[in-house]
Amino acid sequence: MTVDPTALVVFVTGATSGFGDAIARLFVRSGARVIASGRRTDRLLALKRELATDRLLTVELDVRDESAVNKLLAPDALPAPFSTINVLVNNAGLALGLEPAHAVAIGDWKTMIDTNINGLIYVTRALLPGMVARKRGHIINLGSVAGSYPYPGGNVYGGTKAFVHQFSLALRSDLLGHNVRVTCVEPGMAETEFAETRFKGDKDKAKAVYKGMKSVSAAEIAEIIRYIATLPEHVNVNTIEIMPTSQAFAPFAVHRRE
Ligand code: NDP
Numbered sequence: 001m002t003v004d005p006t007a008l009v010v011f012v013t014g015a016t017s018g019f020g021d022a023i024a025r026l027f028v029r030s031g032a033r034v035i036a037s038g039r040r041t042d043r044l045l046a047l048k049r050e051l052a053t054d055r056l057l058t059v060e061l062d063v064r065d066e067s068a069v070n071k072l073l074a075p076d077a078l079p080a081p082f083s084t085i086n087v088l089v090n091n092a093g094l095a096l097g098l099e100p101a102h103a104v105a106i107g108d109w110k111t112m113i114d115t116n117i118n119g120l121i122y123v124t125r126a127l128l129p130g131m132v133a134r135k136r137g138h139i140i141n142l143g144s145v146a147g148s149y150p151y152p153g154g155n156v157y158g159g160t161k162a163f164v165h166q167f168s169l170a171l172r173s174d175l176l177g178h179n180v181r182v183t184c185v186e187p188g189m190a191e192t193e194f195a196e197t198r199f200k201g202d203k204d205k206a207k208a209v210y211k212g213m214k215s216v217s218a219a220e221i222a223e224i225i226r227y228i229a230t231l232p233e234h235v236n237v238n239t240i241e242i243m244p245t246s247q248a249f250a251p252f253a254v255h256r257r258e
């Protein structure tokens with residue numbers, strides 16, 4: 001029997017744009033209760049105003065702030081209709097820069113590690129005990145093709161997503177017998193604010209990434225996540241990789257002497 005979406009309480013990190021925004025909207029439309037979190041409160045307020053439903057709760061959260069995460073997600077800290085979270089979508093994340101490792105700003109590396117790795121483990125650790133105690137839950141992590149396939153300038157971003165992939169599989173091992181599912185969703189190119197963030201607000205550079213091709217949309221990723229979350233409880237999608245049809249793999253690079 002598939003999972004009834006109206007029985008779901010979904011916590012989404014990074015719900016102020018891109019995938020997170022689309023995931024929050026789709027789950028609300030499906031009848032779930034959704035907690036949409038992120039740093040940009042103006043966007044959270046706008047989402048709340050637009051959807052105008054008491055099945056949506058918006059909360060300001062920087063996932064890098066461990067004590068804020070623990071305070072927000074402490075048992076019974078959230079209002080009752082939202083307190084038994086049974087789906088966590090660890091979506092908040094970013095890439096900063098595309099410089100080679102020997103030229104990169106170390107601060108960018110730290111920010112990616114703090115957000116994509118540390119933020120993700122803080123939220124996961126805060127919510128897992130409740131899921132285990134209730135014998136019900138699903139952790140859905142946003143990995144990336146960058147975690148499997150290296151590309152120039154992908155360095156630490158790819159490294160963080162490789163962590164997300166392996167951590168997701170490791171969680172499956174720890175959670176065996178507890179009825180808590182874990183999925184790592186690994187998209188390729190999807191036009192969101194991702195590239196704009198990577199290129200520090202340079203909209204032209206960001207647009208050029210997707211020029212002349214059709215990328216996967218945030219709405220399509222959200223549909224895949226809804227599908228995974230509503231599969232019968234005995235079915236666990238471990239890893240799912242998604243690319244635009246017009247994206248594929250590069251050959252190995254070979255540096256040759258002149
Ligand atoms: P966007 O830039 O559109 O969205 C990123 C979201 O992450 C924003 O809502 C942002 O919200 C949030 N975020 C960033 N830092 C923090 C933080 N410290 N605390 C809380 N929220 C934070 O990008 P996408 O929607 O594309 O990216 C979502 C996820 O998908 C990321 O993990 C990304 O790595 C991954 N991904 C993206 C792909 C793509 O091509 N677009 C492909 C593969 C994976 P705010 O700034 O308000 O906090």
Ligand code: 8X3
Pocket residue numbers: 143144145146154187188189190194
């Ligand atoms: C985002 C996809 O290929 O830009 O994770 O790294 S890519």
